[in-house]
Amino acid sequence: MSVESVVFVIAGSICIVGALGTVLFRNPVHNALSLVATLFGVAVIFIAQDAHLLAAIQVIVYAGAIVVLFLFVIMLLGVDRTEKLGIDPLGGQRPLAVVAAVALLGLSLTVLLAVGSTVTGQEAATGDPGEGAENIAKLGEVLFTEYVLAFEVTAVLLTIAVVGAVMFSRQRKADLIDEEEFPGLEALLAETEDETEDDTEAESEGVEAT
Amino acid sequence: MTPLVDPLLSGPIGLQEILVVVFKVVVAFAFLMVAVMFMVWFERKLIGDMQNRIGPNRAGPWGILQTLADGVKLFFKEDLLPDNADRFVFKLAPYLALIPAFLIFTVVPVGGNYSTGDGTVSLFGEETLLQVADPPVGVLFVLAMSSVAVYGVMLAGWSSGSKYPLLGSVRATAQMISYEAALSLSVLSVILLSGTLSTSGIVAEQSQWNWNLWLTGFIPFAIFLISGTAELNRPPFDLVEAEQELVGGFHTEYSAVRFALFFLAEFMNTVTMSAIIVTLFLGGPNGPMFGPEWLQSWVLPSLWFFLKLFVFLFVFVWFRATLPRFRYDQLMDMGWKLLIPAALGWFLILAGIQVASDNDDINLALVVIVGVAIFFAGMGLLMLAMRSSRRQRQLSGVTD
Numbered sequence: 001m002s003v004e005s006v007v008f009v010i011a012g013s014i015c016i017v018g019a020l021g022t023v024l025f026r027n028p029v030h031n032a033l034s035l036v037a038t039l040f041g042v043a044v045i046f047i048a049q050d051a052h053l054l055a056a057i058q059v060i061v062y063a064g065a066i067v068v069l070f071l072f073v074i075m076l077l078g079v080d081r082t083e084k085l086g087i088d089p090l091g092g093q094r095p096l097a098v099v100a101a102v103a104l105l106g107l108s109l110t111v112l113l114a115v116g117s118t119v120t121g122q123e124a125a126t127g128d129p130g131e132g133a134e135n136i137a138k139l140g141e142v143l144f145t146e147y148v149l150a151f152e153v154t155a156v157l158l159t160i161a162v163v164g165a166v167m168f169s170r171q172r173k174a175d176l177i178d179e180e181e182f183p184g185l186e187a188l189l190a191e192t193e194d195e196t197e198d199d200t201e202a203e204s205e206g207v208e209a210t
Numbered sequence: 211m212t213p214l215v216d217p218l219l220s221g222p223i224g225l226q227e228i229l230v231v232v233f234k235v236v237v238a239f240a241f242l243m244v245a246v247m248f249m250v251w252f253e254r255k256l257i258g259d260m261q262n263r264i265g266p267n268r269a270g271p272w273g274i275l276q277t278l279a280d281g282v283k284l285f286f287k288e289d290l291l292p293d294n295a296d297r298f299v300f301k302l303a304p305y306l307a308l309i310p311a312f313l314i315f316t317v318v319p320v321g322g323n324y325s326t327g328d329g330t331v332s333l334f335g336e337e338t339l340l341q342v343a344d345p346p347v348g349v350l351f352v353l354a355m356s357s358v359a360v361y362g363v364m365l366a367g368w369s370s371g372s373k374y375p376l377l378g379s380v381r382a383t384a385q386m387i388s389y390e391a392a393l394s395l396s397v398l399s400v401i402l403l404s405g406t407l408s409t410s411g412i413v414a415e416q417s418q419w420n421w422n423l424w425l426t427g428f429i430p431f432a433i434f435l436i437s438g439t440a441e442l443n444r445p446p447f448d449l450v451e452a453e454q455e456l457v458g459g460f461h462t463e464y465s466a467v468r469f470a471l472f473f474l475a476e477f478m479n480t481v482t483m484s485a486i487i488v489t490l491f492l493g494g495p496n497g498p499m500f501g502p503e504w505l506q507s508w509v510l511p512s513l514w515f516f517l518k519l520f521v522f523l524f525v526f527v528w529f530r531a532t533l534p535r536f537r538y539d540q541l542m543d544m545g546w547k548l549l550i551p552a553a554l555g556w557f558l559i560l561a562g563i564q565v566a567s568d569n570d571d572i573n574l575a576l577v578v579i580v581g582v583a584i585f586f587a588g589m590g591l592l593m594l595a596m597r598s599s600r601r602q603r604q605l606s607g608v609t610d
Binding site: 027029030033036052053055056057059060063064065068069071072075076133135136 | 299350351369376384407408
């Protein structure tokens with residue numbers, strides 16, 4: 001057994017255990033932590049494939065920023081509140097999810113068992129990724145020459161999303177509050193506002209919260 | 211059997227390579243532990259001096275063994291686990307804080323002659339760099355680990371199951387995420403000028419007194435120092451554990467060894483952050499070279515490195531002794547409205563200068579002058595806009 005397989009087996013099992021934890025744990029914080037484990041497992045696999053930049057970005061962006069924000073939101077909303085799982089917000093999505101899952105699993109198994117380890121048998125179309133620093137340079141070059149349009153469009157899209165989020169969160173009393181300074185304060189303020197303005201609504205909210 | 215001990219998949223590896231790696235890991239770990247012990251003592255002693263006190267003076271000469279005594283005491287104290295705590299996460303959090311602090315140090319070159327040589331030294335008959343690991347993405351690794359360090363603080367506060375730690379950790383997370391942006395953007399300037407992501411490459415680029423400190427024009431250095439201090443949660447940015455408001459912040463519920471681990475992580479982070487500043491901006495182990503070969507390859511570079519490191523350790527203590535704590539809104543204002551725009555703008559100017567210096571048709575001096583003028587004009591306009599918005603807020607009844 002080569003080192004590559006050993007690394008793959010260890011990192012792969014971390015990924016799978018983490019993924020199962022993400023789905024199966026009851027506590028949302030534990031779910032988020034399992035997700036981090038999965039992301040780290042994937043980062044290790046990236047490194048084993050000599051994609052150092054991808055691994056670093058995986059950890060910085062996903063583990064370091066996105067899941068931290070997940071946890072942040074979970075903490076602010078409070079993890080004691082449990083969602084009522086009996087109500088399906090989108091009708092019929094559960095049976096559809098089961099069908100899709102079975103179909104995908106069947107497809108993957110068919111490919112693995114019947115066709116073999118490769119699907120098309122084609123070599124990578126982009127050529128030799130290079131090792132270490134060379135790999136990073138190649139990625140940067142491709143990103144800023146051939147795919148520069150896609151890159152710029154993504155940047156604009158993200159900027160629009162940020163501006164939109166700021167616009168949505170700035171309303172009424174919230175105009176005076178900086179969301180970056182006091183994240184979550186607006187929701188709190190809105191709640192107290194509701195309480196003073198509309199008693200019945202506040203009561204129903206209180207019932208829901210408990 | 212050989213492939214099993216081949217961590218880099220680069221062919222057969224003998225005993226020498228393994229010895230080198232083990233030696234480097236042990237030395238780095240031991241150094242970091244000693245440095246942390248020294249730093250704790252140094253901080254207490256220096257702050258004592260600055261506040262006209264004596265400081266620790268009982269354990270050993272000048273009280274230098276005080277940290278050891280405190281460590282032993284903490285090991286023998288009762289280890290409390292709050293009833294409301296999430297047991298697994300509560301136990302996990304201190305390690306999540308400590309491990310990234312150590313891992314960052316592994317990519318810092320602590321010696322090696324880069325000025326007249328290629329930075330390698332001979333160890334067990336192997337030519338090797340004086341750093342535990344030299345990944346091609348060294349700087350990104352540092353940023354990744356510093357963003358992972360947020361988890362320790364965050365989960366410690368949450369898992370304690372008590373309100374002050376939770377508030378402290380929410381504050382800490384918001385602060386660390388905000389300042390990480392400014393930190394990364396100031397590192398970008400260094401990467402742009404060095405043209406490499408590896409730490410040894412960045413040090414090698416600064417080998418002829420062309421340190422990034424003046425090459426990048428001081429501003430990225432200032433931004434890095436400020437946001438680094440905020441990232442470390444050290445005064446004047448220690449709102450995370452503001453005693454008057456939050457009892458002890460995220461580690462209120464921690465005691466004994468687990469508290470000691472947080473304490474260790476905090477000081478280890480201070481040492482590694484200083485080492486990163488030295489590496490990125492002050493040329494790492496580069497400095498004047500003279501004397502025989504052994505002096506040049508082993509002694510002098512490490513000496514320069516540790517001298518520079520010491521300067522920054524002193525600066526961090528100095529900050530703590532002189533500056534009063536920021537208010538939370540001031541902290542966020544500075545991070546988002548001053549440091550991030552300044553870092554971004556300066557990065558654009560450096561990119562422009564880089565293009566101009568690569569191209570002979572463009573007048574370099576003109577580009578520099580115009581760029582800097584635009585930068586300061588832009589920052590001035592931003593300040594003006596912020597002042598008028600603050601005045602408007604004051605007029606509408608919210609005092610600032």
